[in-house]
Amino acid sequence: MVSLLLATAAxxxxxxILLGSRAPKAWFAGVLVGAGTAFGAAVLTLVSGEVWRLHSxxxxxxEFIHLQLDALSALFLALLGVIGSLGAWYGREYWSEAAxxxxxxxxxxxxxxxxxxxxxxxxxxxxxxxLMAWExxxxxxxxxxxxxxxxxxxxxxxxxxxxxxxxxxxxxxxxFGMLAARTGGWELGPMRDRVELAPLFWFALVxxxxxxxxxxxxxxxxxxxxxxxxxxxxxLSGMTLKIGIYGLVRFTGWLPVPESAGWxxxxxxxxxxxxxxxxxxxxxxxxxxxxxxxxxxxxxxxxGLGFALVAVAQGNAxxxxxxxxxxxxxxxxxxxxxxxxFFAAGSVLHATGTREMSRLGGLWRVMPWTASLFALGAxxxxxxxxxxxxxxxxxxxxxxxxxxxAHRAAAWGAVMAAILLGLTGALALACFVxxxxxxxxxxxxxxxxxxxxxxGPSMRGPMLVLGAACLGIGLAPVVFWPAVSRAVDVWxxxxxxxxxxxxxxxxxxxxxxxxxxxxxxxxxxxxRVQGGVVTRAxxxxxxxxxxxxxxxxxxxxxxxxxxxxxxxxxxxxxxxxRSMGSFPARASFSEHTPETVLEYALEPAARMVMQVxxxxxxxxxxxxxxxxxxxxxxxxxxxxxxxxxxxx
Amino acid sequence: xxxxxxxxxxLAFWLLVAPLLPGIINKVKAWVAGRRGPPTLQLYYDLAKLxxxxxxxxxxxxxxxxxxxxxxxxxxxxxxxxxxxxxxxxALSFRGDVxxxxxxxxxARFCTAWAAMETGSAFEGMGAAREVSYAVLSxxxxxxxxxxxxxxxxxxxxxxxxSPMAGAGALLLAAGLFTVLLAENCRVPFDDPNTxxxxxxxxxxxxxxxxxxxxxxxxxxxSVKLLLFTLLLVQAVLxxxxxxxxxxxxxxxxxxxxxxVAVGLVESLMARLAFRRVPLLLTTAFLFCLxxxxxxxxxxx
Numbered sequence: 001m002v003s004l005l006l007a008t009a010a011x012x013x014x015x016x017i018l019l020g021s022r023a024p025k026a027w028f029a030g031v032l033v034g035a036g037t038a039f040g041a042a043v044l045t046l047v048s049g050e051v052w053r054l055h056s057x058x059x060x061x062x063e064f065i066h067l068q069l070d071a072l073s074a075l076f077l078a079l080l081g082v083i084g085s086l087g088a089w090y091g092r093e094y095w096s097e098a099a100x101x102x103x104x105x106x107x108x109x110x111x112x113x114x115x116x117x118x119x120x121x122x123x124x125x126x127x128x129x130x131l132m133a134w135e136x137x138x139x140x141x142x143x144x145x146x147x148x149x150x151x152x153x154x155x156x157x158x159x160x161x162x163x164x165x166x167x168x169x170x171x172x173x174x175x176f177g178m179l180a181a182r183t184g185g186w187e188l189g190p191m192r193d194r195v196e197l198a199p200l201f202w203f204a205l206v207x208x209x210x211x212x213x214x215x216x217x218x219x220x221x222x223x224x225x226x227x228x229x230x231x232x233x234x235x236l237s238g239m240t241l242k243i244g245i246y247g248l249v250r251f252t253g254w255l256p257v258p259e260s261a262g263w264x265x266x267x268x269x270x271x272x273x274x275x276x277x278x279x280x281x282x283x284x285x286x287x288x289x290x291x292x293x294x295x296x297x298x299x300x301x302x303x304g305l306g307f308a309l310v311a312v313a314q315g316n317a318x319x320x321x322x323x324x325x326x327x328x329x330x331x332x333x334x335x336x337x338x339x340x341x342f343f344a345a346g347s348v349l350h351a352t353g354t355r356e357m358s359r360l361g362g363l364w365r366v367m368p369w370t371a372s373l374f375a376l377g378a379x380x381x382x383x384x385x386x387x388x389x390x391x392x393x394x395x396x397x398x399x400x401x402x403x404x405x406a407h408r409a410a411a412w413g414a415v416m417a418a419i420l421l422g423l424t425g426a427l428a429l430a431c432f433v434x435x436x437x438x439x440x441x442x443x444x445x446x447x448x449x450x451x452x453x454x455x456g457p458s459m460r461g462p463m464l465v466l467g468a469a470c471l472g473i474g475l476a477p478v479v480f481w482p483a484v485s486r487a488v489d490v491w492x493x494x495x496x497x498x499x500x501x502x503x504x505x506x507x508x509x510x511x512x513x514x515x516x517x518x519x520x521x522x523x524x525x526x527x528r529v530q531g532g533v534v535t536r537a538x539x540x541x542x543x544x545x546x547x548x549x550x551x552x553x554x555x556x557x558x559x560x561x562x563x564x565x566x567x568x569x570x571x572x573x574x575x576x577x578r579s580m581g582s583f584p585a586r587a588s589f590s591e592h593t594p595e596t597v598l599e600y601a602l603e604p605a606a607r608m609v610m611q612v613x614x615x616x617x618x619x620x621x622x623x624x625x626x627x628x629x630x631x632x633x634x635x636x637x638x639x640x641x642x643x644x645x646x647x648x
Numbered sequence: 649x650x651x652x653x654x655x656x657x658x659l660a661f662w663l664l665v666a667p668l669l670p671g672i673i674n675k676v677k678a679w680v681a682g683r684r685g686p687p688t689l690q691l692y693y694d695l696a697k698l699x700x701x702x703x704x705x706x707x708x709x710x711x712x713x714x715x716x717x718x719x720x721x722x723x724x725x726x727x728x729x730x731x732x733x734x735x736x737x738x739a740l741s742f743r744g745d746v747x748x749x750x751x752x753x754x755x756a757r758f759c760t761a762w763a764a765m766e767t768g769s770a771f772e773g774m775g776a777a778r779e780v781s782y783a784v785l786s787x788x789x790x791x792x793x794x795x796x797x798x799x800x801x802x803x804x805x806x807x808x809x810x811s812p813m814a815g816a817g818a819l820l821l822a823a824g825l826f827t828v829l830l831a832e833n834c835r836v837p838f839d840d841p842n843t844x845x846x847x848x849x850x851x852x853x854x855x856x857x858x859x860x861x862x863x864x865x866x867x868x869x870x871s872v873k874l875l876l877f878t879l880l881l882v883q884a885v886l887x888x889x890x891x892x893x894x895x896x897x898x899x900x901x902x903x904x905x906x907x908x909v910a911v912g913l914v915e916s917l918m919a920r921l922a923f924r925r926v927p928l929l930l931t932t933a934f935l936f937c938l939x940x941x942x943x944x945x946x947x948x949x
Contacts, residue, residue: 425751441762521718525862528861537707539857
């Protein structure tokens with residue numbers, strides 16, 4: 001059954017690649033069939049827990065094809081199926097043939113390539129094929145990011161993405177190459193007892209961590225996610241980052257890891273979580289802000305994985321299972337609500353033509369669907385009950401609390417992690433109140449925002465599906481637990497058979513009750529208000545009678561307090577021109593948050609390398625006489641070395 | 649049937665007792681200042697009056713302006729349902745319910761701030777920004793306090809976390825939690841509920857544009873939150889393990905009254921802090937809780 005479904009999926013995707021540029025409808029059907037059947041195969045595997053394998057006699061690149069789908073890959077494949085099909089649906093209207101005649105066809109074809117290759121990475125059980133699929137999906141994503149390449153910003157973002165991705169690929173080449181050299185073949189599989197393979201973990205951490213966007217390797221992420229078309233942003237953020245996580249989880253499960261690996265991963269996770277949200281608070285570009293929240297959420301997932309590794313190192317402590325389950329469930333949850341948020345942000349961009357939050361405002365009036373669905377996603381990403389983000393954060397938290405109570409060596413780390421994770425949640429909430437308030441509430445700050453329009457049904461549909469999924473996982477976490485639990489058992493078989501956390505059914509019930517009562521009471525209060533005397537009046541502004549939209553709180557002013565706390569790393573740049581003198585001219589104020597790691601660390605380093613190379617390059621100028629002189633000097637030096645060496 | 653009756657009784661307790669606390673605080677303040685002050689039941693009269701009144705809605709407000717306070721109120725009441733009441737325990741208890749309680753408070757904060765942003769007023773934006781920013785620090789302190797209690801009792805569910813008497817760190821924990829209580833409930837020295845200057849308010853400025861029934865819901869929710877934090881503080885530090893259930897209930901009531909009077913005294917004797925000092929005081933509260941955590945750690949090792 002799984003074979004049949006996966007074969008159909010591959011056929012559907014291949015067909016859609018071929019048809020992509022010319023026949024939009026056939027392409028969409030192909031993607032739907034492909035992603036849908038892949039989703040089906042993943043669900044079957046997650047329900048049954050059986051491993052599907054395919055050994056083929058066909059060689060690709062000199063290696064026999066070996067594919068396998070276990071619960072861990074199925075977890076990611078299910079997410080790919082969801083985002084792959086919904087993104088295609090959304091893209092039909094968002095990047096339509098009519099609006100983008102030059103790039104729409106290419107966009108469709110590359111979308112299919114991307115989805116197919118991501119799927120291949122997930123099922124590949126051969127290092128060489130894994131690398132091939134990896135490189136192909138990286139390239140496909142590059143072409144998708146740069147779909148509107150007439151803009152210089154987009155080209156720059158694409159270039160940065162391409163370079164960073166290839167640093168990751170380089171590291172993975174080293175990882176798989178050395179793995180193949182030490183094991184004598186490219187075949188992948190569980191090798192937990194080969195302790196000598198442990199140091200290879202560091203190559204995997206750099207390669208996969210770069211792809212996952214973990215701090216400080218996230219430099220490529222904000223610009224790529226902000227400048228890509230929104231359905232591509234959703235795919236990049238919702239799925240391709242998770243492929244980095246998949247790699248880390250997969251190979252920490254199959255291979256032994258160094259003693260300190262767990263602490264390093266957890267530490268990087270904490271740094272990513274706190275600084276990711278801090279940078280997000282400093283952003284004024286809607287999509288760039290969402291991109292930084294991906295760094296934060298990847299951090300939460302890494303905290304789960306890191307503490308699971310620590311637990312394994314400390315004798316398979318049971319709390320590690322909770323932490324990893326929380327992390328893996330967060331993979332799904334982040335994929336769902338971040339895609340939802342990017343779709344909604346795309347809908348705003350589509351309607352207003354700007355991502356600049358200070359030009360938006362009051363959009364709920366013209367875009368009620370987008371506004372409500374964005375609010376749902378915002379509540380989910382802030383980890384608020386009764387939505388899915390809370391369930392996974394709750395599991396991670398529970399793992400950390402149990403670790404702290406266990407009073408073992410890991411307890412102090414767990415205490416710190418729990419406090420910082422709590423801090424992250426509160427910061428994320430602050431950030432999303434800011435976004436919702438500035439973009440969707442209040443009065444429009446520009447004509448574009450005032451004359452926006454709601455997006456059409458094929459952009460609203462995917463958002464509704466994602467919103468329902470966020471709500472579903474929140475209301476019935478028990479239904480989704482077995483799937484996550486199976487994936488955790490694949491990662492560490494010695495945890496198999498453990499029970500589900502006792503609070504999970506109660507939590508689900510509580511969520512259902514909370515949602516029901518809140519909905520009833522909200523409607524009741526609204527009725528009560530409507531039933532009485534309702535006077536519409538201007539917002540109270542201290543008796544001021546002529547408020548203007550410019551008087552509203554902006555994104556910058558809202559985040560000011562927290563930005564000041566993080567000024568040591570955010571390094572915000574202010575340009576202020578006060579109105580002075582008796583007849584003041586115009587005043588202005590602008591604020592910009594630079595990419596600290598990129599602008600203060602990587603670019604200076606790159607400049608230094610360039611400078612050194614430029615100096616060295618002077619040696620090579622094309623004058624043969626000088627080259628002869630080099631030879632002579634070199635020979636002389638060698639001769640002197642040999643003579644002196646003999647002399648001593 | 650019995651459990652349903654218990655649930656109703658518990659709900660009635662939270663609905664009816666909570667508005668008493670602000671009345672007591674005001675009475676204490678009046679007494680210190682030598683005034684007669686409003687009646688202790690003033691908030692009940694206010695709520696009844698507001699519930700019957702009409703509403704002035706901002707022209708910019710969406711239905712979320714009314715839904716926000718409703719959802720926030722539900723979140724606070726459901727958080728209150730999780731909070732154990734002495735020997736009676738909580739309405740629902742499971743491993744990790746304490747995290748749910750903290751995040752329900754966050755949900756209430758999200759909804760209140762959302763409703764504030766609806767109006768597009770600079771004042772309300774200011775209040776919302778302050779509320780969500782300072783909450784970052786008080787939430788960190790709350791997490792440290794929860795961890796201290798958890799490590800002390802070896803449990804992560806509220807019922808068992810709160811019932812045994814706390815160890816040597818009780819004093820530190822009390823100081824930390826009391827400060828968090830003042831900050832989260834917008835009392836002096838963080839915020840002045842009686843101020844008339846919009847620029848210096850936090851919570852009150854967020855609800856400037858609310859009126860009628862939604863304002864009643866907000867005021868009631870605020871009193872529930874105050875009672876919630878008071879009960880958390882009292883049960884976290886007051887040793888009641890050895891008392892009979894009637895004695896424990898009496899001790900609980902006395903403790904709540906004591907904390908309420910203390911809030912009133914602080915309010916009478918202190919001035920509001922300058923805003924740039926607020927993070928400092930909250931960080932101090934966090935450190936108090938962290939040291940309580942250290943004490944719990946040493947005690948349990």
